[in-house]
Amino acid sequence: MINWPNIKIQLIDFLKSEVEKSGLEKVTVGLSGGLDSAVVAVLCKEVFGDKLNCVLMPSQFSSQSSTDHAVELCEKFNIKYEIISIAPMVESFINNMDEDKLRIGNFSARMRMSVLYDVSSREKSLVVGTSNKSELLLGYGTIFGDIACAINPIGQMYKSDEFEFAKHLGVVDSILTKAPSADLWEDQTDEDELGYSYKQMDDALKLLVDEKKSKEELISTGFEKKLVDMLDYRMKSNAFKGKLPTIANINWSLK
Template sequence: MINWEKIKIQLIDFLKTELNKTGLERVTVGVSGGLDSAVVSALCKEAFGDNMSAVLMPSQFSSKSSAEDAIEHCEKFNIKYEIKSIAPMVEAYIENMDEDRLRIGNFSARMRMSVLYDTSSRDKSIVVGTSNKSEILLGYGTIFGDIACAINPIGEIYKSDEFDFARYLGVPETILNKKPSADLWEGQSDEEELGHSYKEMDEVLKLLVDQGKSKEDVMALGHDEALIDRLVYRMKANAFKGKLPVIANIKWS
């Protein structure tokens, strides 16, 4: 059983320590109406009080419920927020994306991060990330989009465990009960895109990553070979997203 009180104390200490290192006093967080940003914004509220900028950034493809859930969450935790629509930014470029939903989704994620970094510049703050461990391992995020941040308090928490943490923190039931979604387009679902539930994937990831078990060991425990292969492939194929750009090593003589 995970001691979430202990985890919360560690993460609040992490947030305060890392912000203190920068010499700044504020943080900026994007609040989408989803689980990850709800957990992170709740932690930031407890750590920094009103020294945080919460930004809602709907697009023309966002579901109406996402904004409603984000506002409900902010009001419950007394988080001051502002709404900055990215719809005009996406609309200005959308004709170049051939109605490709994935390209539009990635572009939207990068526009949101542009808004967050501009807000952080305005407020002399740092951007706090909202990607969980499952997403990071599987590369389920947009490079220079939602993956970008200065610090990330939940990058070691698996998505399936995060629901319990969110419930402990008091995140609204409307957020806890809905399907995980990056809200890249109406009706988009993380688990439908990935092909499995986070619970199924996280059980295998914990064995492969945290316990260092081989494929054969994981199969012997009753897990599907196709799922294991799919997760291993995604981790390898998307590992570059978690690395800094590679700079050429020049030999000058």
């Protein structure tokens, strides 16, 4: 069993310490109506109170329920929020994207982060990230989009474990019980897109990453080869998303 009260204390200490180091007092969180941002918002509310500002950024492709669930969470925890639609930004460029859902989704994620950083500048605050460990390992996020942030309290927490933590925090049932989704287009869900449940993927990831088991070891213990190959491929092909840009090393001494 995971000691969630202790995890909560650690994350609260992390948030306090990192924001204090920045010299700022406020934080800004993009609230999607999903589990990850709900967990981060509740944590930040406990630490920063009214110095937390949440921003809801629906597009023309977002479900109304996502906005409704985000508002419900804010009302339960008395979280200050504002709604800024990114629909006009997406609409102004959508004809250039050939109805490609992935391109539209990535563009939407980057527009949201542009808005979020602008709001954080207005508020003189720090952007707090909402990507969990499962997403970061698999590259299931948009570089310079939803992955971008100044600090991230849940980046070492697997998605399948996060549900229990969210219950511990008191996240509303409407968020706890719905299928995880980046809400990038109608009826999109993470697990349908990835092909497996988070529980299936996380059980394998914990062995591959945390216990350093080989692919062959996982397959020999009963994990589906297709699942293990998919996880291995995604981790390797998306590793660049978690790195700073590579800068050329110039030898200035050469004549």
